[in-house]
Amino acid sequence: MASHRKRRWSLGGLVLTLTTALVGAALVSANDAVAPRAGAATAAQTWSDEFDGPAGRGPDAAKWTLETGGGGFGNHELEYYTNSTSNASLDGQGHLVITAKKNTDPGLGCWYGQCQYTSARLNTARTFTQAYGRFEARIKIPRGQGVWPAFWMLGNDLGSAGWPNSGEIDVMENIGREPNSVHGTIHGPGYSGAGGLGAAYSLPGGKAFADDFHVFSVDWSPNSIVWSVDGTPYETRTPADTHGNKWVFDHPFFVILNLAVGGDWPGSPDGSTAFPQTMVVDYVRASTSGGGPAASGPIRGIGGMCADVAGGSSADRTPIQLHNCTGNAAQQWTVGNDGTVRALGKCLDVAGGSTEAGAVVQLYTCNGTNAQKWTYTAAHDLTNVGANKCLDAKDGSSADGTRLQTWTCNGTAAQKWTVG
Incomplete structure (x- = not known):
């Protein structure tokens, strides 16, 4: 065979x-x-x-x-x-x-x-x-x-x-x-x-x-x-x-x-x-399969900064932050047809499955929960399905190291993302 x-x-x-x-x-x-x-x-x-x-x-x-x-x-x-x-x-x-x-x-x-x-x-x-x-x-x-x-x-x-x-x-x-x-x-x-x-x-x-x-x-x-x-x-x-x-x-x-x-x-x-x-x-x-198109590459947000897995670590609960774009593996994401957003073999996750505004996002072992399901919209929002809130750069900052969170969708630059 x-x-x-x-x-x-x-x-x-x-x-x-x-x-x-x-x-x-x-x-x-x-x-x-x-x-x-x-x-x-x-x-x-x-x-x-x-x-x-x-x-x-x-x-x-x-x-x-x-x-x-x-x-x-x-x-x-x-x-x-x-x-x-x-x-x-x-x-x-x-x-x-x-x-x-x-x-x-x-x-x-x-x-x-x-x-x-x-x-x-x-x-x-x-x-x-x-x-x-x-x-x-x-x-x-x-x-x-x-x-x-x-x-x-x-x-x-x-x-x-x-x-x-x-x-x-x-x-x-x-x-x-x-x-x-x-x-x-x-x-x-x-x-x-x-x-x-x-x-x-x-x-x-x-x-x-x-x-x-x-x-x-x-x-x-x-x-x-x-x-x-x-x-x-x-x-x-x-x-x-x-x-x-x-x-x-x-x-x-x-x-x-x-x-x-x-x-x-x-x-x-x-x-x-x-x-x-x-x-x-x-x-x-x-x-593409049902559920939307797949896309891969960096996720760029406010100020042209990239969504980044802190320290390039694949450990569960590693923070997700903004960082200067480097092109390394910690900034290479795949938006899948199943709604997941993945890097380093794990999923973008809302900590604790929280639905509250201000919940931090992290890298976590993929488990199929709604805390790890995202919709990438035509308006360039990344919306978490479980919380019905948008991926957001905290306080609208574009500074290196700014923590990413979920927040009520408001259309601001802090919530606009380009994949690939």
């Missing part, structure tokens, strides 16, 4: 070419894609590619980066990924076609010598990242021993945190020797590679996934990731599944499509494998 394979990226390719883009732009795309709004009850699409365009045109460069190389990508894969339209192009009928084929260029070198195959691998690291929501794609996968199509995601901090600390969500993987099954898996620190957390889904009646299009999706919230095929959920993972290891699915991720050939998990093609093989993608879409 999916947990048998190793990492899916290479320092020689993705990380070194995209680190600056990830640091500078990773939090921008999802936040700009949809304006915050109060009380949203339905999902809102934040990004998509429907692959409309003339036959033979390459993937939209404003949405996708084509990776190149034949280093094996940590799995001893056999293909060389190219940026050629012979390996990734539109078909003129609303599809992206990723083609794996035998290599005819003697100048292409792979980790094992002259490359035997070429294919394509696309990512959105430069152009789109998002924390939480629904990610789905409608795909007709290839068939054959040794072929390995995938629709998956990596954390936007890959360049700084490294794999698996940045996290990996495999929405769909298939290995050709299992034509009836696909796999959904997560990888993180202490549960990666052979220890990845995953499950398989098999089509009823022994049907093959390569026979038709199917919709593969995850619904991702701060407390769970749910995998579905054609609208049927088949796997759920929560922080409890990591058995004390860090749950790293609390920040934006980017999307990847690729068709590998060979590798440690699927094995090599054999005499039964016909080439070329194609992975046909009808669409890729991302949306």
Whole structure:
């Protein structure tokens, strides 16, 4: 199953070419894609590619980066990924076609010598990242021993945190020797590679996934990731599944499509494998889940100061204050679809669940109470659901170290916040 394979990226390719883009732009795309709004009850699409365009045109460069190389990508894969339209192009009928084929260029070198195959691998690291929501794609996968199509995601901090600390969500993987099954898996620190957390889904009646299009999706919230095929959920993972290891699915991720050939998990093609093989993608879409859009990044308030976890401590009851913006982890917040506002793996909390004006706010272990549920409104208020009061800078001060509290909403600058 999916947990048998190793990492899916290479320092020689993705990380070194995209680190600056990830640091500078990773939090921008999802936040700009949809304006915050109060009380949203339905999902809102934040990004998509429907692959409309003339036959033979390459993937939209404003949405996708084509990776190149034949280093094996940590799995001893056999293909060389190219940026050629012979390996990734539109078909003129609303599809992206990723083609794996035998290599005819003697100048292409792979980790094992002259490359035997070429294919394509696309990512959105430069152009789109998002924390939480629904990610789905409608795909007709290839068939054959040794072929390995995938629709998956990596954390936007890959360049700084490294794999698996940045996290990996495999929405769909298939290995050709299992034509009836696909796999959904997560990888993180202490549960990666052979220890990845995953499950398989098999089509009823022994049907093959390569026979038709199917919709593969995850619904991702701060407390769970749910995998579905054609609208049927088949796997759920929560922080409890990591058995004390860090749950790293609390920040934006980017999307990847690729068709590998060979590798440690699927094995090599054999005499039964016909080439070329194609992975046909009808669409890729991302949306928010019900409950409003997710946003990530600093929370800036009065005087341009940032909401900050005092001392960068993740201990329960750590005060939340204003501080000069530094960009460190103590100032990186995620406003989730479930109403939580999180930093350092814990939740923004009204002390004691108080509903009184002037109650201090703190960092606390997430527990699902209304003291930890917030609504980010179109007016840029952060309103606590339990108290029906606004996050407020005490005494309207913008001084470094000003304690944050809840207060009756009054529309003043002390209660206006910008996320991201």
